[in-house]
Amino acid sequence: MDPVVTVIVPVHNTLRYLERCFGSVEAQTIGRRKLEVxxxxxxxxxxSGDWLDAWARERDNVQVxxxxxxxxxxxxxxxxxxRARGTYLFFLDSDDYLGTDALRRMVAMADGEESDIVYGRIVGVGRDAPVDFRTTSAEVDLYDSPVYWTLAPYxxxxxxxxxxxxLRFAEGRLLNEDVAFAVPAVLRAKKISVVADHDCYYLEGRGDGTNASRQDVDWVDQLAFVGEILRGLGExxxxGRERDKLMERHFHGEILxxxxxxxxxxxxxxxxxxxAAAKVLLDEWTTEPIMAALPPRLRLRVHCLRHGLVDELTGIVxxxxxxxxxxxxxxxxRVYAAYPYFRDAERAIPDSAYDITSRVRLVQRVDSYAWDGPVLRVEGSARLSELDPAGRGVGVLLRRQGYTYWVPAETADDGTYTLRLDIGRAADGEPLPEGIWTMRIVVTSGELSKEAWLARPSDRLYDVSPEPRVIxxxxxxxxxxxLFHSAAHQHLNLDIGDTRRLLATSARGTVTRTRLGRVEATARVTVPGWPxxxxxxxxxxxxxxxxxxxxxxxxVDDNGRVAARATADGVAPGTWELQLRLVAGxxxxxVPVIESSGEPLRLTVPVPLVRQVRRKAARVVRGR
Structure with a gap:
C-alpha cells in the first residue's frame, strides 16, 4: 500500500536534534504503516548521516x-x-518536532474537506511562532485570514x-527558498484548512545562532530573488485590494x-x-493602500528608499x-511617531509617513472598586498608547436608553486615576435615575479622544464586585x-434600583409560640447602606x-445589620412562613427568613382544643 503521508526531512549538521525530531514522527498516532519518512x-x-543510517536500518518505512x-x-x-509516494507531503525541519496527534488530525481534515493545504497550530520554542492559529477552520479565505503570513513549508x-x-523549492538559498514554493502553491490551492485545536508543530529557536534565517547573505542578490517571487505573484x-493585502506581507517579510x-x-x-536594489521593487509594487497599512517604521523606510534618502534611512533605522x-x-x-527628520524642511518627508493616529489605543486596567457611602470609587490606570500619560484626561460615560452622563476622574502623571461616582449627583448634579447603566471609560489628550468599555478588573478581582447596597x-x-459584569464580555455595568438577585436575598431568624398563644419572631439581615x-x-x-x-x-448598626423583633397575639390556626419586609424609598x-439549613422558617398554629371538641360534636349531630 502507498503511504498516506510522506514526511520529508532535510538534515544538515543537526545531530543533537535528530532523536527528538524523528522520535516525534515515530510517535504519531496516525500509525507507522501510513507514514513514509x-x-x-x-x-x-x-x-548526522551515520545517525540517520542507524535509525533507518531498524525501520522499514524510513529511507535515507x-x-x-x-x-x-x-x-x-x-x-x-x-521520491515521495504519499497522498500528502509534510516538510519537517530536522531541528523541529511534531505534536503527537498532528498528522492524524491534519489528514482527517484534508480527507474530510478535500483540502489541498492544511495548516496546523505552530508553537515557538525559544522563538515566536509566525502566526498563532486559534480557530480550527474547514476553509479559510486567503485574503481575510492570517494564513498567508506564514509561508514556511511545515x-x-x-x-x-x-x-x-x-512546484519546487528554490535551490542553493538560505532564505525564502520556501516562499518561492509556497506562494504559487497557496494561490493555486482550491481549499485551505486550519487545525488549531492541537499543537501540531514545534518551531525551535537554536540558542547557538545557527538557524538559516540568522545567517549572512548577499542582500542585493536576495532582493533580486524576491523580485522574481513578486513578479510570479503579480501574474x-x-x-487591486487582494494583491495589495498579499504584497503587504512581502513588504514586511522579504523586502523591508x-x-x-x-x-x-x-x-x-x-x-x-x-x-538601490530595494528601490526597484518598491517603485514597481508600492501602492497607497500598502503604504497606509504599513506601520510608520516601515512606511518611512519605503519613502526613504524610493526617494534616494540613504543617509536619512540610516538615521531612521x-x-x-x-x-x-x-x-x-x-x-x-493627529499623532506622529518620534522618528528623526519629522517636519525637517530640508528633507521634506511627508507627515503621513510618521502618522500613527490610527494605531493609538486606549490601554487601561482596573485595580479596585468599592462603595464609600453613596459614592462608587474606582481606581486603575488608563492612557493612550504612544503618548505621555501626563496631562491626559480620564472619565466615565454612563449610558442608558438615550441618556448619557459624564463623570470625570482625578488623574496622576503616572497614568493612574481615581473615579468617584456619586449616585446622588452623577446625572449632571442630580440623582442618577434608576435603570441599568453601561460604563465607558474615555481618555483624552488634547483634541484626541478614545473610549472603550470599562475594563474587567484584574485577575485577582475577577467576578468580585462590591456588595450591592442601598444608596x-x-x-x-x-x-x-x-455592579455586575455582563455575561458575554465581562463589561462592568451599574444597576440602580433593581438588585433583586444580589441584595437582601434572605434573612436568618427565629419564630416561637408561647403556651398562652403569643407568637414571638426575630430576624437578622445585612443590607449595606441601610438608612x-x-x-x-x-x-x-x-x-x-x-x-x-x-x-x-x-x-440598625453602622454596617447595615438590621435586627427586627415582633410579637403577635391571636394568630389563626394554620402554617405560617416568616418574612421580613424592607422598605426604603x-x-x-x-425577604424570606430561613433556618440554618436554608429552608424557610415556618410556624404551625394548631386549632384550639375547645374548638376541636365543638367541631367533633357538630359532626356527631349531623350524623344523627
Whole structure:
C-alpha cells in the first residue's frame, strides 16, 4: 500500500536534534504503516548521516538519501518530493518536532474537506511562532485570514497539487527558498484548512545562532530573488485590494526586514547598493493602500528608499533598532511617531509617513472598586498608547436608553486615576435615575479622544464586585445600587434600583409560640447602606390565604445589620412562613427568613382544643 503521508526531512549538521525530531514522527498516532519518512542528508559533517543510517536500518518505512551540501534546504526537499509516494507531503525541519496527534488530525481534515493545504497550530520554542492559529477552520479565505503570513513549508500539502503545477523549492538559498514554493502553491490551492485545536508543530529557536534565517547573505542578490517571487505573484493575482493585502506581507517579510541590523552592518557603499536594489521593487509594487497599512517604521523606510534618502534611512533605522525613540508628537487630533527628520524642511518627508493616529489605543486596567457611602470609587490606570500619560484626561460615560452622563476622574502623571461616582449627583448634579447603566471609560489628550468599555478588573478581582447596597440620594430618596459584569464580555455595568438577585436575598431568624398563644419572631439581615431613619422593617407572617403584619422594633448598626423583633397575639390556626419586609424609598423587598439549613422558617398554629371538641360534636349531630 502507498503511504498516506510522506514526511520529508532535510538534515544538515543537526545531530543533537535528530532523536527528538524523528522520535516525534515515530510517535504519531496516525500509525507507522501510513507514514513514509524520507531523510535527505545534505552533506552533514557532524555525524548526522551515520545517525540517520542507524535509525533507518531498524525501520522499514524510513529511507535515507545522502548528497553533497547544496547550500540550503531547497534541494533536499526537492529530492524528497521526487521520491515521495504519499497522498500528502509534510516538510519537517530536522531541528523541529511534531505534536503527537498532528498528522492524524491534519489528514482527517484534508480527507474530510478535500483540502489541498492544511495548516496546523505552530508553537515557538525559544522563538515566536509566525502566526498563532486559534480557530480550527474547514476553509479559510486567503485574503481575510492570517494564513498567508506564514509561508514556511511545515504544513500538510496534497501531493497532486504539487505535481500538477510542477512546484519546487528554490535551490542553493538560505532564505525564502520556501516562499518561492509556497506562494504559487497557496494561490493555486482550491481549499485551505486550519487545525488549531492541537499543537501540531514545534518551531525551535537554536540558542547557538545557527538557524538559516540568522545567517549572512548577499542582500542585493536576495532582493533580486524576491523580485522574481513578486513578479510570479503579480501574474497570478490582478492588481487591486487582494494583491495589495498579499504584497503587504512581502513588504514586511522579504523586502523591508533586511533594512535593520543587516543594513547597518554594511559599509556606506553596501548600504547604497541595498537601497538601490530595494528601490526597484518598491517603485514597481508600492501602492497607497500598502503604504497606509504599513506601520510608520516601515512606511518611512519605503519613502526613504524610493526617494534616494540613504543617509536619512540610516538615521531612521538606527533610531528604530536602538530603541531610542521618545514620546510621539501630537498635533490636534493627529499623532506622529518620534522618528528623526519629522517636519525637517530640508528633507521634506511627508507627515503621513510618521502618522500613527490610527494605531493609538486606549490601554487601561482596573485595580479596585468599592462603595464609600453613596459614592462608587474606582481606581486603575488608563492612557493612550504612544503618548505621555501626563496631562491626559480620564472619565466615565454612563449610558442608558438615550441618556448619557459624564463623570470625570482625578488623574496622576503616572497614568493612574481615581473615579468617584456619586449616585446622588452623577446625572449632571442630580440623582442618577434608576435603570441599568453601561460604563465607558474615555481618555483624552488634547483634541484626541478614545473610549472603550470599562475594563474587567484584574485577575485577582475577577467576578468580585462590591456588595450591592442601598444608596441615599437625598430628596430623591433611597434606592438599591449594585455592579455586575455582563455575561458575554465581562463589561462592568451599574444597576440602580433593581438588585433583586444580589441584595437582601434572605434573612436568618427565629419564630416561637408561647403556651398562652403569643407568637414571638426575630430576624437578622445585612443590607449595606441601610438608612436607619428613612428605612422601615416589618416582620410578616404569611400563609396561603393571608398576610399578617406584626408591630416590629428594629435596631440598625453602622454596617447595615438590621435586627427586627415582633410579637403577635391571636394568630389563626394554620402554617405560617416568616418574612421580613424592607422598605426604603424605591427599594422594597419581602425577604424570606430561613433556618440554618436554608429552608424557610415556618410556624404551625394548631386549632384550639375547645374548638376541636365543638367541631367533633357538630359532626356527631349531623350524623344523627
Amino acid at each position: 524520507i531523510a535527505v542528508n545534505d552533506g552533514s559533517s557532524d555525524g 538519501i545522502h548528497q553533497e551540501p547544496s547550500g540550503g534546504a531547497g534541494k533536499p526537499r526537492n529530492v524528497g518530493i521526487e 504544513k500538510l500539502w496534497r501531493r497532486a497539487l504539487i505535481e500538477e503545477h510542477g 497570478l493575482v490582478p492588481a 526586514s533586511m533594512f535593520g541590523e543587516p543594513y547597518l552592518a554594511r559599509d556606506e557603499a553596501g548600504r547604497r547598493d541595498m537601497a 538606527r533610531a528604530d533598532t536602538g530603541r531610542t525613540l521618545g514620546p510621539a508628537h501630537q498635533d490636534g487630533e 441615599d440620594r437625598g430628596e430623591a430618596g433611597p434606592c438599591a445600587a449594585g 436607619a431613619e428613612r428605612g422601615e422593617a416589618r416582620l410578616l407572617l404569611v400563609s396561603d390565604r393571608k398576610t399578617l403584619t406584626a408591630p416590629t422594633t428594629t435596631e 424605591s427599594f422594597s423587598r419581602d
